[in-house]
Amino acid sequence: MKLALRTFDLALRHRFTIARGSKTHQRTLIVQLEHEGVRGYGEAPHYPYYGATVEGAAEALRRTGDLLAAAAADNPEALWDAAGELLADQPFARCALDEAAWDLAGKLARRPVWALWGLSIDRIPPSSYTIGIDTIETMAAKLDEQPDWPVYKIKLGTADDVAIVRALRGRTGAAFRVDANCGWTAEAAIANAAALAELGVEFIEQPLAGGDYDGAARVREASPLPILADESCVAEADVDRCAGAFDGINIKLTKCGGLTPARRMIARARQLGLSVMIGCMTESTVGISAGAQLLPLVDYADLDGAVLLADDTAAGVTVTPRRVVYPDTPGTGAGPLRAGLP
Numbered sequence: 382m383k384l385a386l387r388t389f390d391l392a393l394r395h396r397f398t399i400a401r402g403s404k405t406h407q408r409t410l411i412v413q414l415e416h417e418g419v420r421g422y423g424e425a426p427h428y429p430y431y432g433a434t435v436e437g438a439a440e441a442l443r444r445t446g447d448l449l450a451a452a453a454a455d456n457p458e459a460l461w462d463a464a465g466e467l468l469a470d471q472p473f474a475r476c477a478l479d480e481a482a483w484d485l486a487g488k489l490a491r492r493p494v495w496a497l498w499g500l501s502i503d504r505i506p507p508s509s510y511t512i513g514i515d516t517i518e519t520m521a522a523k524l525d526e527q528p529d530w531p532v533y534k535i536k537l538g539t540a541d542d543v544a545i546v547r548a549l550r551g552r553t554g555a556a557f558r559v560d561a562n563c564g565w566t567a568e569a570a571i572a573n574a575a576a577l578a579e580l581g582v583e584f585i586e587q588p589l590a591g592g593d594y595d596g597a598a599r600v601r602e603a604s605p606l607p608i609l610a611d612e613s614c615v616a617e618a619d620v621d622r623c624a625g626a627f628d629g630i631n632i633k634l635t636k637c638g639g640l641t642p643a644r645r646m647i648a649r650a651r652q653l654g655l656s657v658m659i660g661c662m663t664e665s666t667v668g669i670s671a672g673a674q675l676l677p678l679v680d681y682a683d684l685d686g687a688v689l690l691a692d693d694t695a696a697g698v699t700v701t702p703r704r705v706v707y708p709d710t711p712g713t714g715a716g717p718l719r720a721g722l723p
Contacts, residue, residue: 400538400564421485479639487712538564629656670697
């Protein structure tokens with residue numbers, strides 16, 4: 382297999398703010414694997430919170446040339462294992478390589494990746510649409526701009542969190558999920574949970590700092606709402622740590638290293654009685670198409686990353702308000718990269 386890398390700086394539709402910062406653009410690295418003229422694509426977005434940069438991912442991936450030259454193009458799991466030492470400290474890069482490997486394997490087999498795994502997309506959860514932190518008026522305007530989603534994910538972590546949800550609840554009867562992105566204390570989380578339950582919120586995602594499993598267990602015990610882990614569930618080993626502290630986990634391919642470990646995480650979560658959401662960073666349709674292959678296995682979807690973009694890198698799986706639409710193409714459905722982008 383031959384490797385090619387391409388960097389994009391994608392504009393967002395709106396400034397996007399969560400509890401720890403804001404952005405108007407998303408840098409991302411697209412990985413291309415080619416074998417006998419067939420190309421597979423994967424993605425590694427720039428995300429310094431996890432120590433993931435486009436430059437670091439590209440540098441790490443360039444070290445895989447010899448490995449890729451000898452690797453089988455139809456065995457992504459073997460490639461994931463073989464790349465472990467080279468990419469051990471670069472999960473975002475490892476994710477992009479794994480996504481591209483599965484996309485390539487599916488295209489070579491002329492089957493969608495979900496079909497390679499023996500799955501069906503007849504019944505899959507719809508995705509939520511995310512409302513980033515802003516003034517209440519602006520958050521309401523963002524909801525009004527996207528009026529038909531069955532589920533909204535509301536970013537919180539302000540002094541007015543309950544007021545925000547109350548104001549948005551007055552504009553729609555859709556389901557709400559809230560995500561504090563580590564922005565609350567245990568005391569605030571417990572108090573907010575009681576108020577949010579009355580406003581029809583389904584669950585709370587990551588109220589406390591990542592890794593605070595004892596605090597999360599205390600919140601879970603006192604909360605009338607389920608508590609899901611995000612920043613506390615990064616890699617495979619974290620799934621067991623989340624049992625007893627959370628009711629479910631949000632798996633993001635970038636954090637865990639790709640589709641290969643994500644499937645194992647889902648299986649382990651089921652053994653432990655945890656619900657599962659497949660989530661995303663702000664990323665293009667390349668990464669979203671990969672994540673969508675897992676939808677038949679999960680309870681919840683938060684795959685609106687490309688919907689938040691004004692620019693995109695490729696066609697592929699399309700996330701719409703009512704359903705996730707899969708193209709009639711093999712692999713993950715991503716590609717080719719769109720012409721005219723830098």
